[in-house]
Amino acid sequence: MKHTIGVIALALVALCASATAQTASNNDFWVGIWHADAFGMPTGTMTLAADTGTLGGTLVLDIIQDKDGGPHVVEQEAHVLVHPQVDGRRLSFDVRMQKRDGSVKVASFVVQLNSDGKASLHCANCGSDAPVVDMARDPDSAR
Amino acid sequence: MKLGDRCLALSALALIACAGAPVKLQAQATPGSAAINARWVGVWEGRTIDLPGLTLTLGDDTGDVTGTIVDNVMRDGVIVGHMAHVLLHPRVDGNTFSFQVKNDRNPAELLDMSLDLTGGSTALLHCPKCGATPFSMAMEKTP
Numbered sequence: 001m002k003h004t005i006g007v008i009a010l011a012l013v014a015l016c017a018s019a020t021a022q023t024a025s026n027n028d029f030w031v032g033i034w035h036a037d038a039f040g041m042p043t044g045t046m047t048l049a050a051d052t053g054t055l056g057g058t059l060v061l062d063i064i065q066d067k068d069g070g071p072h073v074v075e076q077e078a079h080v081l082v083h084p085q086v087d088g089r090r091l092s093f094d095v096r097m098q099k100r101d102g103s104v105k106v107a108s109f110v111v112q113l114n115s116d117g118k119a120s121l122h123c124a125n126c127g128s129d130a131p132v133v134d135m136a137r138d139p140d141s142a143r
Numbered sequence: 144m145k146l147g148d149r150c151l152a153l154s155a156l157a158l159i160a161c162a163g164a165p166v167k168l169q170a171q172a173t174p175g176s177a178a179i180n181a182r183w184v185g186v187w188e189g190r191t192i193d194l195p196g197l198t199l200t201l202g203d204d205t206g207d208v209t210g211t212i213v214d215n216v217m218r219d220g221v222i223v224g225h226m227a228h229v230l231l232h233p234r235v236d237g238n239t240f241s242f243q244v245k246n247d248r249n250p251a252e253l254l255d256m257s258l259d260l261t262g263g264s265t266a267l268l269h270c271p272k273c274g275a276t277p278f279s280m281a282m283e284k285t286p
Contacts, residue, residue, distance in 0.1 A: 140223065
């Protein structure tokens with residue numbers, strides 16, 4: 001009986017260790033600094049980390065103005081990722097947006113990992129014409 | 144996307160996010176806290192020898208100020224890597240925003256850090272135990 005309990009306990013420990021390792025491994029694909037570009041211009045930066053064991057981070061949206069003969073980032077909107085969830089090669093999260101009229105809307109984003117260091121970002125509740133934006137992870141930021 | 148001379152062009156990400164449908168979040172900022180948080184929300188950069196040393200990105204999408212910090216690893220005056228961390232135990236107390244960051248060299252240790260406002264878009268970042276001597280860095284909020 002003691003032997004059986006010991007085996008079950010060992011199996012549970014192994015299962016827990018496996019689950020933890022799996023989470024760490026999944027997060028490794030994501031942790032780092034991701035730059036979004038569209039039409040040759042910077043459009044945002046996503047910073048992801050997993051200090052608590054689960055993925056979290058920020059998203060900065062660049063606001064671009066054409067001046068002095070070319071586009072320039074004139075403002076940055078910083079957001080914390082709300083309810084980030086990793087499901088295999090898919091990361092989803094919400095961002096709380098304050099519009100110019102003061103009203104608040106929440107955009108639900110999905111990031112699909114295409115290959116190591118490459119991904120595409122899409123807003124899932126922004127309408128059928130919402131663009132898909134390419135993202136690339138800064139190779140110097142990967143763990 | 145073609146930029147007009149007088150047109151303020153939001154980034155593709157901001158545009159698609161602005162069209163998002165409202166979704167209720169668990170925590171909602173009150174008008175008072177939103178005004179207080181606005182002093183902190185944004186991208187803060189600290190520079191060493193005219194090179195970016197630290198980037199602190201703060202948002203309040205959950206109702207509380209939190210975010211990420213990126214430590215630029217430098218060698219011989221050149222940035223050779225970036226370490227991204229989620230802020231742990233963030234807290235606003237008057238003109239001070241304090242938080243903890245996991246130590247890269249010893250993940251079991253949490254480093255106490257604080258950001259003291261010195262102006263509308265300037266602050267001083269303190270980390271008493273980041274090195275052999277207490278560390279401070281002037282920070283500036285990007286436009």
